[in-house]
Amino acid sequence: MDADAVRRYGVRILTAAAFTAGILALLLLARSVENSAQFSRWQPWILLVNILGAIALMMLLARKFWQLYRDYRDHVPGSRLAMRTVLMFGALVIAPLVIVYLFSLDFINRGIDSWFRVEIKQGLNDAVVLSRSALDLRLREQARRTEIFARALRDLQGTELLQRLDEERRATEARQITVYDAYGRASAVSSATPLLQQPAPSPPEVRLQLSAGRSYVSLNSLANGQYSIETAAPIADSVAARAGRRYVLIHYEVPQELSALAEGVQRTSSQYGDLSAVREPLKISFRLTLTLVVLLTLLAAIYGAIYSAQRLTRPVQDLIAGTRAVGKGELGTRLPLSSRDEMGLLVHSFNDMTKRLRRASEEAMRSRQAVERERERLAIILSRLSTGVIVTDRELTLHVANQSAGNILGGSFDAAVGQHLTQLPRGSARFATFIAELRSRLSSGRDEWREQLTLPGEAGERVLLWACTRLPDESEQGRVVIVFDDITALLAAQRDAAWGEVARRLAHEIKNPLTPIQLSAERLRRKLLGGMNAEDAQLLERATHTIVAQVDAMKQMVNAFSEYARAPDMKLQHFNLNQLVTEVAELYRLQDPSTEIRLDLDAALPEIEADRGRVRQILANLITNGIEALAGVAGGCVEISTLQQRAEGAASAVICVRDNGPGFRKEMLGRLFDPYVSGKPRGTGLGLAIVKRIVEEHGGRVEAENRPEGGASILVFLPVSDQDRSLLAGGERRMEMRRERA
Amino acid sequence: MQTFSRIGVAAVLLSALAGLTAPRGVRSAGSLDGDFQVRSAFVVVDHGVLQLSAHVDYPINDRIRGALRDGVTLAFDLDVTISRHRHLWVDATVLEMTLRRELTLHAVTGRYVLRDEAGVEQESFPTLEAALDTLGRIEDLPILVESQLRGEAPWQIAVRAGVRRGRMPDALRALVFWTDDWHRTTDWYTWMLTL
Numbered sequence: 001m002d003a004d005a006v007r008r009y010g011v012r013i014l015t016a017a018a019f020t021a022g023i024l025a026l027l028l029l030a031r032s033v034e035n036s037a038q039f040s041r042w043q044p045w046i047l048l049v050n051i052l053g054a055i056a057l058m059m060l061l062a063r064k065f066w067q068l069y070r071d072y073r074d075h076v077p078g079s080r081l082a083m084r085t086v087l088m089f090g091a092l093v094i095a096p097l098v099i100v101y102l103f104s105l106d107f108i109n110r111g112i113d114s115w116f117r118v119e120i121k122q123g124l125n126d127a128v129v130l131s132r133s134a135l136d137l138r139l140r141e142q143a144r145r146t147e148i149f150a151r152a153l154r155d156l157q158g159t160e161l162l163q164r165l166d167e168e169r170r171a172t173e174a175r176q177i178t179v180y181d182a183y184g185r186a187s188a189v190s191s192a193t194p195l196l197q198q199p200a201p202s203p204p205e206v207r208l209q210l211s212a213g214r215s216y217v218s219l220n221s222l223a224n225g226q227y228s229i230e231t232a233a234p235i236a237d238s239v240a241a242r243a244g245r246r247y248v249l250i251h252y253e254v255p256q257e258l259s260a261l262a263e264g265v266q267r268t269s270s271q272y273g274d275l276s277a278v279r280e281p282l283k284i285s286f287r288l289t290l291t292l293v294v295l296l297t298l299l300a301a302i303y304g305a306i307y308s309a310q311r312l313t314r315p316v317q318d319l320i321a322g323t324r325a326v327g328k329g330e331l332g333t334r335l336p337l338s339s340r341d342e343m344g345l346l347v348h349s350f351n352d353m354t355k356r357l358r359r360a361s362e363e364a365m366r367s368r369q370a371v372e373r374e375r376e377r378l379a380i381i382l383s384r385l386s387t388g389v390i391v392t393d394r395e396l397t398l399h400v401a402n403q404s405a406g407n408i409l410g411g412s413f414d415a416a417v418g419q420h421l422t423q424l425p426r427g428s429a430r431f432a433t434f435i436a437e438l439r440s441r442l443s444s445g446r447d448e449w450r451e452q453l454t455l456p457g458e459a460g461e462r463v464l465l466w467a468c469t470r471l472p473d474e475s476e477q478g479r480v481v482i483v484f485d486d487i488t489a490l491l492a493a494q495r496d497a498a499w500g501e502v503a504r505r506l507a508h509e510i511k512n513p514l515t516p517i518q519l520s521a522e523r524l525r526r527k528l529l530g531g532m533n534a535e536d537a538q539l540l541e542r543a544t545h546t547i548v549a550q551v552d553a554m555k556q557m558v559n560a561f562s563e564y565a566r567a568p569d570m571k572l573q574h575f576n577l578n579q580l581v582t583e584v585a586e587l588y589r590l591q592d593p594s595t596e597i598r599l600d601l602d603a604a605l606p607e608i609e610a611d612r613g614r615v616r617q618i619l620a621n622l623i624t625n626g627i628e629a630l631a632g633v634a635g636g637c638v639e640i641s642t643l644q645q646r647a648e649g650a651a652s653a654v655i656c657v658r659d660n661g662p663g664f665r666k667e668m669l670g671r672l673f674d675p676y677v678s679g680k681p682r683g684t685g686l687g688l689a690i691v692k693r694i695v696e697e698h699g700g701r702v703e704a705e706n707r708p709e710g711g712a713s714i715l716v717f718l719p720v721s722d723q724d725r726s727l728l729a730g731g732e733r734r735m736e737m738r739r740e741r742a
Numbered sequence: 743m744q745t746f747s748r749i750g751v752a753a754v755l756l757s758a759l760a761g762l763t764a765p766r767g768v769r770s771a772g773s774l775d776g777d778f779q780v781r782s783a784f785v786v787v788d789h790g791v792l793q794l795s796a797h798v799d800y801p802i803n804d805r806i807r808g809a810l811r812d813g814v815t816l817a818f819d820l821d822v823t824i825s826r827h828r829h830l831w832v833d834a835t836v837l838e839m840t841l842r843r844e845l846t847l848h849a850v851t852g853r854y855v856l857r858d859e860a861g862v863e864q865e866s867f868p869t870l871e872a873a874l875d876t877l878g879r880i881e882d883l884p885i886l887v888e889s890q891l892r893g894e895a896p897w898q899i900a901v902r903a904g905v906r907r908g909r910m911p912d913a914l915r916a917l918v919f920w921t922d923d924w925h926r927t928t929d930w931y932t933w934m935l936t937l
Binding site: 128131132135205218219220221222223227262263265266269270271272273274276277278281 | 809812813814815846848849850851852853855857861862863864866868907908923924
């Protein structure tokens with residue numbers, strides 16, 4: 001059980017105790033009032049129950065006050081409003097209670113004092129004195145009459161005495177006349193009512209009084225409210241010395257009217273005395289009771305004020321908490337609808353507002369998600385795009401760049417977003433030139449162009465087709481998107497296609513007339529040579545020889561072009577590339593021992609699937625080129641190496657032919673594989689073109705560059721298997737398609 | 743002003759608390775002071791009726807005399823209980839009775855009047871001593887018929903005398919219980935009854 005549960009149980013127990021104590025106190029009070037004899041028994045319990053109830057109420061109140069103070073101290077929302085409400089309610093409750101309390105105290109004092117005014121007491125005393133005076137007069141009269149009567153009874157005995165008593169009783173309307181002997185025994189009685197028993201002995205005080213020589217007179221009140229007068233007087237018998245004195249006791253009845261008046265005075269005086277005795281205790285008790293009632297009322301009222309204030313401020317606190325929750329983004333916040341008043345309407349409005357906010361937020365979230373999806377899609381497209389895409393502003397701050405942009409420019413844009421393009425590390429000359437051109441155009445105010453851009457590079461010039469346009473979105477104001485593509489290969493392909501057409505036309509248009517020309521020249525020589533003189537024969541011989549020689553030369557040239565333009569007709573087979581390299585190299589070692597040919601072959605290179613004869617032609621052309629480039633170079637060396645490379649899931653066999661000659665001329669680097677491009681005086685310019693054609697027929701590629709330490713380097717990438725060829729071809733086709741789209 | 747109001751409220755609360763937790767009233771010392779005890783008591787069975795005889799000393803002092811002179815009525819109670827002990831349970835009450843008499847000084851006659859609670863029987867005395875002497879001598883008071891003694895012997899008889907200021911309306915008595923010091927009882931005088 002946690003602390004909150006214990007606290008809740010404690011509060012419930014205290015509340016139940018206070019309630020039970022109140023009920024119990026009422027029950028005990030009611031029971032004690034019904035039976036005053038039980039009051040003293042219940043009194044301590046009533047006191048205890050009241051104390052317990054008050055303590056429970058005080059504890060509840062203290063707890064409430066502590067809660068209020070803690071909330072106020074901790075700046076709990078709504079605590080100040082609750083505190084103000086409690087103070088206001090408390091003031092509204094305390095002020096009238098205190099006024100009523102003070103007024104009641106004064107009223108109690110004055111009221112109770114007025115009950116016991118001096119005039120009333122004096123009046124009662126006067127009434128008592130008056131009653132006594134009235135009765136004293138009768139007492140004295142009856143006493144005197146009794147004394148006279150006692151003297152008349154001197155020496156009377158027996159019947160004479162009884163007769164005298166009866167006469168006196170009738171004459172005085174006495175209730176009873178009794179004659180006692182000296183021992184207090186009744187010797188003669190005359191009674192107005194029949195005697196049912198022996199007369200009671202005379203009271204001791206009568207004998208005591210008479211023995212002192214004084215007459216006795218007494219006024220008595222009876223239980224029925226009547227008054228009686230008892231008078232006694234000694235009888236002066238002559239034989240008294242022997243038998244002791246007799247005395248007569250006479251009971252007179254006070255007249256009923258006088259008795260009633262005297263009893264009324266007595267009763268009133270007694271009641272006044274009883275009340276007067278509790279005057280001060282009553283005042284104190286009234287004050288204490290009033291104080292207790294006021295205190296309990298005050299505590300209960302303050303508790304009620306706190307409870308009401310908390311109930312009033314709870315919806316406000318809920319609203320504040322809800323508003324803060326909404327402020328933190330918890331739009332699903334809903335407040336409990338605790339009432340149907342204006343506060344309930346406010347809570348309902350709040351809930352409606354949060355509902356609308358949540359819907360709007362969900363809509364915005366969906367829109368953001370859609371935008372994000374579009375962004376991701378665009379990012380995927382950009383990353384897969386072979387075309388370079390860069391978004392920058394006029395200050396050349398990079399905002400977007402895809403991977404192809406880095407690949408094409410020979411640099412990297414990773415983690416470069418947000419940086420200034422001019423501050424990026426310049427990985428290559430192409431990158432620097434590109435940035436410089438871009439900066440030049442943007443600084444001149446241009447933001448729309450579509451042009452070709454030639455960039456320098458170590459492996460030759462690269463031709464880009466780049467376009468720039470301003471982004472139309474207002475938020476992207478000042479930003480431009482630059483789209484560029486490397487069309488070097490495309491241009492080369494176009495040139496290849498053009499040269500292929502030239503070769504095909506040459507083969508078709510020139511080769512066909514060459515044979516008749518050659519045959520005709522030989523026929524002329526055979527026919528005419530025998531009938532000519534020596535000088536003419538010599539002339540004819542030289543002429544026809546020249547014709548035939550030139551026609552042969554042209555045939556060779558046409559054959560070369562025919563070879564270049566020949567449609568691919570490959571015979572694929574599996575063979576060991578290293579073995580082929582070794583064979584071709586050995587052949588050239590034999591032909592030209594002056595040039596060193598080194599081999600660095602990868603023993604792990606698998607057999608490749610290719611046209612063995614054409615690969616041999618590739619090797620022959622490359623080695624020939626290398627050897628020719630080393631003409632006149634001391635210590636010339638051609639180095640041939642093989643290795644395996646895997647890219648885009650396809651395995652390639654790489655043939656690298658390097659030499660330590662003068663290398664390619666810089667202006668030739670971009671057109672090395674074009675026909676009729678040759679750095680040698682006697683070259684046809686078709687060697688590398690044919691190499692490139694054969695390599696591309698195998699689905700590979702060829703690269704040429706100058707070595708930093710001097711010399712040229714040509715790399716041939718051939719797919720290992722037909723499957724690899726398909727993969728590379730697919731990738732190539734995709735690249736072609738992207739280029740076309742770009 | 744606000745501070746004064748707070749002090750006033752605090753004073754009211756404190757005084758109320760003090761009044762609530764104070765001992766039973768502010769006893770003015772000696773209202774019923776004096777020798778007050780059940781000196782002796784016994785029960786005899788006469789013709790199947792249990793008759794109680796007891797001797798009680800009641801206090802006499804000037805405050806009592808003065809109160810009587812001022813017209814105050816004093817009530818004298820004699821509580822008698824007969825109970826039977828029970829194991830592992832509260833004792834069974836066989837009898838619970840109170841003999842209540844009132845004493846007052848008759849303002850007109852000047853005599854001390856002793857009467858029963860119902861006012862049926864009344865007796866007057868010239869002196870307070872005589873009245874208290876009569877009050878303190880209870881003789882042959884029938885309290886129970888023998889056949890009403892349930893259960894097995896022994897039974898415990900307890901006698902206690904009490905004095906309080908009488909003739910007060912119950913509503914007032916409920917109010918003055920805070921401060922009423924005119925209430926005193928003796929210790930229980932107990933003995934075992936075996937028939």
